[in-house]
Amino acid sequence: MTARTLSVLIPVFNEEATIAEVLRRVAEVEIPLAKEVIVADDGSQDDTVGAIEAYREAHPEQNIVLEVLPTNRGKGAAVRAALALATGDIVLIQDGDLEYHPRDFPTLLEPLLDGRADAVFGSRFLGGPHRVLYFWHMVANKSLTLMSNMLTNFNLTDMEVCYKAMWRHVANSLDLQSERFGIEPEITAKLARGGWRLYEVPVSYAGRSYEEGKKITWQDGVAALYHIVRYRFGS
Numbered sequence: 001m002t003a004r005t006l007s008v009l010i011p012v013f014n015e016e017a018t019i020a021e022v023l024r025r026v027a028e029v030e031i032p033l034a035k036e037v038i039v040a041d042d043g044s045q046d047d048t049v050g051a052i053e054a055y056r057e058a059h060p061e062q063n064i065v066l067e068v069l070p071t072n073r074g075k076g077a078a079v080r081a082a083l084a085l086a087t088g089d090i091v092l093i094q095d096g097d098l099e100y101h102p103r104d105f106p107t108l109l110e111p112l113l114d115g116r117a118d119a120v121f122g123s124r125f126l127g128g129p130h131r132v133l134y135f136w137h138m139v140a141n142k143s144l145t146l147m148s149n150m151l152t153n154f155n156l157t158d159m160e161v162c163y164k165a166m167w168r169h170v171a172n173s174l175d176l177q178s179e180r181f182g183i184e185p186e187i188t189a190k191l192a193r194g195g196w197r198l199y200e201v202p203v204s205y206a207g208r209s210y211e212e213g214k215k216i217t218w219q220d221g222v223a224a225l226y227h228i229v230r231y232r233f234g235s
Contacts (some may be wrong), residue, residue, distance in 0.1 A: 005033055006089075006091075010093075020054070034063075037063060170196055175190075195198055
């Protein structure tokens with residue numbers, strides 16, 4: 001299968017301070033595909049939308065689509081809204097903060113472009129440089145990944161990672177339903193159910209502290225347990 005365009009899906013919520021830099025980094029990275037950037041604002045309460053519109057006005061040569069959700073529904077809802085507008089052959093999820101760097105795009109795309117994979121996950125635990133932060137977040141991530149692996153028979157190291165890339169027809173086949181952070185285990189479980197070929201590659205990670213704007217909480221971890229089971233065995 002030949003790819004010509006990458007759709008970069010960016011769900012954002014209150015990322016006024018970082019979204020312009022994220023868009024700049026996405027534009028700068030060199031890949032053998034045209035780029036379509038779709039930003040889905042999840043009811044931000046700051047001026048994230050204004051920052052995106054200002055960046056678009058300053059860079060009309062870049063293909064940036066903005067979708068504004070009227071209320072805050074969660075990351076999953078924003079990802080689904082962006083995916084519904086995607087026209088690229090491959091889609092890739094990019095967070096709107098500065099935790100993940102688009103310099104990793106070539107590594108993520110390689111297994112797709114050379115025909116080995118239907119989907120590719122990044123991993124913060126395979127050797128890429130990463131900021132040292134919360135021990136218990138790492139424990140929670142690895143525990144959730146272990147449970148997901150037990151139910152999907154995958155051998156992932158980082159199920160909760162933001163960086164997930166796949167052919168658009170694969171993403172559309174998953175019929176995603178999650179509203180919040182349950183989108184991560186839902187994508188994983190449905191890739192397993194569909195028998196899609198999944199690869200994992202190392203990515204860098206510059207995690208934020210809560211003071212710097214990190215949003216995921218222990219409640220999202222508990223919800224992830226529910227979604228792991230729900231989407232492995234149900235719809």
